[in-house]
Amino acid sequence: MLLGESGTGKELFARAIHNESARKERPFVAINCAAIPKELINAELFGYVEGAFTGAKKGGSPGKFEVADGGTLFLDEIGDMPFELQATLLRVLQEKEVIRVGGHRAIPVDVRIIAATNKNLNEEIAYNSSFRSDLYYRLNVFAIELIPLRERIGDIGALSAYFLHQLSVESGLPPKELSPEALKVLEQYTWHGNIRELNNVMERAFYLSDRSAAIMVAHLPQYIVHSNHNQSAERQPHLANLADASRSLDNIKEIKQRSDDDDREFYIQALS
Ligand SMILES: Nc1ncnc2c1ncn2[C@@H]1O[C@H](COP(=O)(O)OP(=O)(O)OP(=O)(O)O)[C@@H](O)[C@H]1O
Numbered sequence: 001m002l003l004g005e006s007g008t009g010k011e012l013f014a015r016a017i018h019n020e021s022a023r024k025e026r027p028f029v030a031i032n033c034a035a036i037p038k039e040l041i042n043a044e045l046f047g048y049v050e051g052a053f054t055g056a057k058k059g060g061s062p063g064k065f066e067v068a069d070g071g072t073l074f075l076d077e078i079g080d081m082p083f084e085l086q087a088t089l090l091r092v093l094q095e096k097e098v099i100r101v102g103g104h105r106a107i108p109v110d111v112r113i114i115a116a117t118n119k120n121l122n123e124e125i126a127y128n129s130s131f132r133s134d135l136y137y138r139l140n141v142f143a144i145e146l147i148p149l150r151e152r153i154g155d156i157g158a159l160s161a162y163f164l165h166q167l168s169v170e171s172g173l174p175p176k177e178l179s180p181e182a183l184k185v186l187e188q189y190t191w192h193g194n195i196r197e198l199n200n201v202m203e204r205a206f207y208l209s210d211r212s213a214a215i216m217v218a219h220l221p222q223y224i225v226h227s228n229h230n231q232s233a234e235r236q237p238h239l240a241n242l243a244d245a246s247r248s249l250d251n252i253k254e255i256k257q258r259s260d261d262d263d264r265e266f267y268i269q270a271l272s
Pocket residue numbers: 004005006007008009010011012013076118159162195196199
């Protein structure tokens with residue numbers, strides 16, 4: 001069970017576990033329990049037989065458990081799994097076999113389960129009754145907590161350097177470094193979007209810095225620079241920051257498509 005805020009690297013970590021395991025030659029299959037409509041999740045996980053429901057494929061279809069056989073199944077956002085389905089999942093984990101929707105035959109499966117959540121499942125069990133405690137204990141055999149980026153600020157420099165290197169390789173543009181001043185600003189920020197947010201900030205800075213060989217404070221988003229100088233800004237709901245960040249990202253896509261210096265200047269002003 002991987003625990004941690006959004007963007008701390010739970011899926012990356014799950015892939016790393018798989019890639020280091022004896023199962024690495026077999027599939028790694030990820031499913032986001034929060035992203036699939038409730039009525040489809042059963043068929044997605046366990047498969048279905050022909051004629052199981054309107055629109056079911058001819059010959060039926062295997063579910064994620066069967067596809068992941070011999071490998072790893074990553075159940076992301078397990079805290080959002082519909083309550084009714086949790087009992088079925090528990091049964092599959094205990095019996096190590098699935099029955100496709102509409103079918104009768106039990107199909108043996110050998111799958112390592114890695115589940116992830118950014119919710120406090122103990123609270124979901126105790127106060128909301130939205131998560132089954134028996135499933136929780138079955139999944140929580142080995143829990144690993146991925147700590148928020150703001151509690152591992154010593155890694156910000158290395159992570160930023162890694163992202164800048166990746167950006168240079170992907171874009172074919174010359175490599176860039178982070179200035180010590182910019183690093184200091186990043187180390188003081190609260191990073192509610194964690195490593196995903198840092199990645200996005202580096203991407204924005206990489207393109208905005210244009211021909212400069214270093215990422216300077218001026219290339220960082222205002223909401224980050226501002227939060228260092230203004231304590232009240234730090235107390236703003238982080239959703240406001242994320243909204244700012246995603247607006248900036250939309251704009252970056254446009255910036256990338258524009259080579260004209262005037263346009264670039266216009267967008268830099270608009271983002272500041
Ligand atoms: N240690 C790391 N080094 C480089 N990139 C990382 C690292 N950890 C996470 N990332 C990157 O950060 C982004 C978010 O990671 P990931 O999707 O694994 O997080 P998550 O915790 O599963 O998020 P969510 O809970 O929102 O699904 C990805 O682009 C991932 O590649």
